Amino acid sequence: MTNPDWDNPETFSIVVQGSLIRSNLIETANHCVHWRRLFPHTPIILAISVTDIVTGTPRENGVLDDLALVAAHQHNGKLRNALFFLRQACTAVTLADPALSLPLFKKDSKAGNNINFQIAAARAGLALVSSIYVLRVRADLIFADRSFLAHYEADRALPRGHASVLEERVMISWLYTLNPYALERLPLHYSDWFHLGLTRDVTRLWDIPPMPLADATYYRVHDYASGSSSAEKLFLVRLAVEQYLLYPTFKSAFPDLHLDYHNDLRSRDLCMDILIDNFIPCDLLRAGCVFEKYSHEFHNRNKRTQCITAETWRALCHARGENYRTITLNSVKEPLATPPNKQVVRDEFWERYDALQLSLRDATLKDGEIVANGPNGTLIYGPYVTLPGGHYIAHVDCALITGPGAVTLRITASSGQNLLAERTIEIPAGTGSRTLSIPFAVSSPEQNNIEIVLSIQRIETLRINYVDFRNDHFPRQEATLPSFLQRKFTGVKSKFFR
Template identity: 25%
Template sequence: MNSNKMRDKLISDEDITFVVQGPVRPETDHCLNSIRKYFPKSKIILSTWENELIDNLIFDELIMSKDPGSMDITIHNEIVAKENTNRQIISTLSGLNKVKSEYCVKLRSDNIITSKNFLSLFFEAQNYSRDAKYSFLENRVLVSSVNTVDPRSFIGFVYQVSDWFFFGKTRDVLNFWQQDIIENSEYYTNQSLVNYDKYRNGFNFGRFSAEQNITLGFLKKHYDFDCEHYRDHKKNNIDNTIKIILANFYCVEPKEIGFDFEKYSRFVKFNIRSFNDIKSYMGFWSTTITKKLWIIYYKELRNERKSFLEFLYVMSKRFVAHLLKIKSYS
């Protein structure tokens, strides 16, 4: 038996609490049942909102928070969209504050668990050395590659860690999510001074994406940075983003982690039957920090030599991203 499998057995179901956060959706029943299927003895905390319908749902502890409402997205003093980041912070933190186990999983109420793979991946993540200057957690936390943007891609978002899935030591996951809610202020939402609007993909999300707001909320507690908007590349923000991700997180594709996101399945699973799905999948593959790219960046940071296949992998990602940029953004 290999060392990862041996260590998996050291994490029993009872050692893990699942915090399922967000509104009760049509997929929530499937989410909760999938956890019970693979982790029958783990505790499930459902952290949702007052007055949500919870009949016939399977969970061990229920937390119903008061809905903080959405944040207004403004352009020139006009409200153009709503932002739900504060809802995610509150429902996640309310659930995490009740966790008593050593390990925990944070996932959305419309995610589905498909395997126990993330247990061995957590230990795999700890095998790599860490830069103490950028290490703000005691152990690396496992996160989704999808939506963890590669700042060196043409999209160029800095300090964006995916908020879909977290697995790690409870104290580390709590460290990340223990933060203030975002002020409903024009600084966070007014886009009039932000360049590169075409890379928003049609979304009005303000100066920062939801994932960036949450990641920056965590970093404020540990790190002195200067970032004014979602593609702010001054003061080594690109390189520092990579160093912070390498030191604190391990980015892996959802399918390998063992979860699915039915709402965005076209980003998670390769569907050869649909050209649009292929385009969506390749778009996220080429512009996010996949597990292979994480390892390549790790080697670069340590001045280790990349193999020819690794070099080819990076070139392939850049080439696909370039084609998508020409087709979608030019």
């Protein structure tokens, strides 16, 4: 298979899609300028789903002429500069047809369901593409360099099988390409962050009608399937956004494809065949992906089981028709790839744990946050991870905390049998956001079932976003005090154990 000439404007185009509002105009301009520097001759189309910051005169093909700031912001120098560079970088700017936002798609989500904005913007942008290949990408995501093209070229020529529907494979993100045998068993849930492939194929994927309100509110009036997991019971939509996007294309090719609701498992193996033959999960680190909103997920080891990584996908390609459950759950031992020609960071560890990865006791999950049930009690424990020897620090991101009172953090190992660290933090009167931290050390070569336990005393309000563990490159002296000194300073509020 001959590789495309990516610098030929008749071969390759880029569609950048998303909202354009006051808060993201500068970021969007920076990203479009970045794409232009990577691809000096490539058509770059900005497809705006909705805007409150710019106006223009639409042509018949939807392209906006005379792009300008709305009157309220015309005297803002930073925004004027951003719009200037945006116009310089983009070949065309188009405003999508009107679309309706839908209600929350998950119980633990804070954002509305914007699939109809996505569909309208993608269709508007792709309608202006005349090249053979296209990258359709979110406006808040970029690749640092052109190495993602080599990733695509290396994998698109792998043998394909009976489930081939698209003319060629399309590259997508491995993150949120869900493993239907893991935590969230959602077949055909393949990431929509970006699509790189033949324009005909990418356009076909987005040739779908808006999601109706009945689908968006399905589980408000229907029961969940018997055996649904707690994670699957968070969904309110009949099909997740990613499933809704892909289902029409592949249902037309496979009439026996069953996906009547989000965790309908009747066609799970067929959906894996569809993934093998039609998509390429991209190794985001190797490809140099920069996506600030989800950067914490790139190093999350749990996601490597919950999603289909590039390594797992290649294993599936070479084991078509075998036990997909075993392959997807056992093919996650390879280390995270390091981008070519980039320095390897040795022994670097950083993982974030959201509400679904933690256990709750005297707390409730609400709108994606862990909310204390009362002023006293033990709120969270978990996530029971294995860590190699070294110094670490745990953070608890509190969206809201109201004192006065106290929070006690404990780090334990071996399912609570070994106490590694304990810290009591006095919270003054008042309300606000705060990050609580506790350093700890693992003295053995490897320690299993490490958890953080958070308890509160007299705390009126506490809402927690997430917990993370990361390397502590500048450990505090207390963590290395000899045992006789630890005994001497027992009155200190923070204690560290080795």
